[in-house]
Amino acid sequence: IGEIQRFIRDDGTMKVSRSLKEMNQKIRRERDAKTKETGREPTVNELAEALGLTPEEVVFATEAGRHLSSLHETVYE
């Protein structure tokens, strides 16, 4: 429990769509930093370890920029 919560402003009532977006931004920043540092693209595990997430959570969060948001718009508009 709580692997995600550590990453957001400690508010469990936040919609998951929004917190995934925030997590996605952290992942993107870490990815850029690691690429600069090592001169190659990090693997999913390397990113996950650096951020204290599981690799699966990293994959989930990186979807947030794209489909989950547009999806909510279709479901709830």
Add this chain to the structure above:
Amino acid sequence: MTNEMSITFSAVSENEAFARVSVGAFVSQLDPTMDEVTEIKTVISESVTNAIIHGYNENPAGNITISAWLEDGLVTLTITDEGKGMQNVDEAREPLFTSRPELERSGMGFTIMENFMDEVAVHSVPEKGTTIYMKKHVAKSKAHCS
């Protein structure tokens, strides 16, 4: 809206995180809160771990199937294994009961499921397997936030 999916995977602990995230991604269609998704993922962990350890005795040849249905604000989940089943479901559901104390199991898996879900039903047949049915209402506030 209604929607459904099912996932089937080998009974190995590596797949627990896959199962958590897949169900989490599916349920996200209802626009739940973080807490609601975390509760659902926790319940998936508990039931998948039970299937692996108790149902299949960690035999990776076993398969676990999770089905999920969504209808407005309601998630229905089933987790099924074809493992060894239970003789006495009522006893198994008691807080702190574990048949595997040597593994340092907490005996709190079913209690966690009951706490985080609105309904939990267990159907189990010895030597045939176990199905857990669960329901949870999510996204009570229709507030749209993205």
Add this chain to the structure above:
Amino acid sequence: MTNEMSITFSAVSENEAFARVSVGAFVSQLDPTMDEVTEIKTVISESVTNAIIHGYNENPAGNITISAWLEDGLVTLTITDEGKGMQNVDEAREPLFTSRPELERSGMGFTIMENFMDEVAVHSVPEKGTTIYMKKHVAKSKAHCS
């Protein structure tokens, strides 16, 4: 290591994100790069969209099944629909070919699959359905999950 899973879901566009996340999360066990995950997710989008639009003509009663196998550094995927199938697979696979120009389809779905995957095979029977088989080598560095 070897590992396998399959997911089945209603042929509605809402499930495209679920399919992308599930397959991407499963494949993450091989420790791919983010680019490799993005390529695999893109291929899932293209094939799931094809099944929904072309296979099922957007009839939500249709089901789509994706299976994934992992072995060291290799992902094998199949995407199956039981929709209307294709008369001429070779023509369908040509870049820019689309049978639905009125939907502003690009006709590039199969070309994208061929570019991002190491192998693509298509099995299709008119009025029966379509299965796409694909293989991709990932994580050239080191494949494992612990």
